Amino acid sequence: GEAVPGKAEGWRGSAEADTYRRNLIERGALGAQHVAAITPQDIAAHLRLMAKPKLAERVRSHVENVLAFAIAREFRTGDNPAAASGPIAHLPWPKLDQSNIVIPHPAMPAKDVPKFFHDLQTVETPAARALSFIVLTAVRAQEAVGAKWGEIDTKDMVWTVPGSRMKGQGQGRPHAVPLTPQMLGIIGVPGAPDDYIFPGDADGHVGEKSPIRTLRPLYSGEADVHGFRSTFADYVVENTGIMDIERLADLA
Numbered sequence: 001g002e003a004v005p006g007k008a009e010g011w012r013g014s015a016e017a018d019t020y021r022r023n024l025i026e027r028g029a030l031g032a033q034h035v036a037a038i039t040p041q042d043i044a045a046h047l048r049l050m051a052k053p054k055l056a057e058r059v060r061s062h063v064e065n066v067l068a069f070a071i072a073r074e075f076r077t078g079d080n081p082a083a084a085s086g087p088i089a090h091l092p093w094p095k096l097d098q099s100n101i102v103i104p105h106p107a108m109p110a111k112d113v114p115k116f117f118h119d120l121q122t123v124e125t126p127a128a129r130a131l132s133f134i135v136l137t138a139v140r141a142q143e144a145v146g147a148k149w150g151e152i153d154t155k156d157m158v159w160t161v162p163g164s165r166m167k168g169q170g171q172g173r174p175h176a177v178p179l180t181p182q183m184l185g186i187i188g189v190p191g192a193p194d195d196y197i198f199p200g201d202a203d204g205h206v207g208e209k210s211p212i213r214t215l216r217p218l219y220s221g222e223a224d225v226h227g228f229r230s231t232f233a234d235y236v237v238e239n240t241g242i243m244d245i246e247r248l249a250d251l252a
Contacts, residue, residue, distance in 0.1 A: 019237070038067065046059070047060055056093055067082050108227060116219050123214060126206045131214050137183065139229075142208050143165050148194060148197065152190065157178065163175075
């Protein structure tokens with residue numbers, strides 16, 4: 001922002017500005033260079049300072065964003081040297097393994113979530129309550145729809161998901177999810193320990209696909225239920241001091 005006049009004005013609050021400053025100015029020498037002089041080699045050298053490929057890719061996108069702004073404002077000319085498909089693709093830096101990249105689920109933009117969540121509260125079905133719970137807790141659908149009352153500790157406000165229902169890095173390990181009064185209000189009055197919180201016809205609970213069928217009539221954009229995990233992670237990274245999505249312990 002300091003090197004590109006006007007760029008910082010578009011940042012969404014101090015947290016995003018801090019993220020850009022940490023990634024582009026406080027680390028390495030890239031921030032000391034004039035935007036017109038930055039080369040793909042300079043960018044690759046800066047990215048090699050990042051410990052993990054995911055963080056390096058996020059920083060590359062930050063550099064690309066700043067340089068795109070600089071080109072638009074005529075502070076530099078030519079192609080963007082940070083473009084993923086440009087020369088930087090042929091230089092050494094911690095790149096993501098393209099063969100192992102998983103296509104992300106379409107995620108609802110954070111700015112659309114408040115209205116969607118408000119509209120969701122007008123639907124009085126177990127599937128709608130399950131979807132509300134998923135949005136607030138950022139858990140996977142299969143973890144939420146199979147929840148039983150015995151997993152909920154209303155006193156300490158913790159939901160312990162059994163390891164048998166966990167996927168990803170948390171597979172096989174119980175996962176503790178902190179609960180808020182709003183989350184407890186959504187699931188309602190506790191039942192017997194073995195009762196499902198969201199009852200339905202799929203082995204006694206709502207089906208794993210039921211939340212997406214609830215989402216679609218309420219939101220016309222491109223989004224699915226699993227994408228709320230990405231929405232949560234992106235919001236945290238962009239609005240807090242946490243830069244590395246991999247460090248978000250909430251997303252087991």
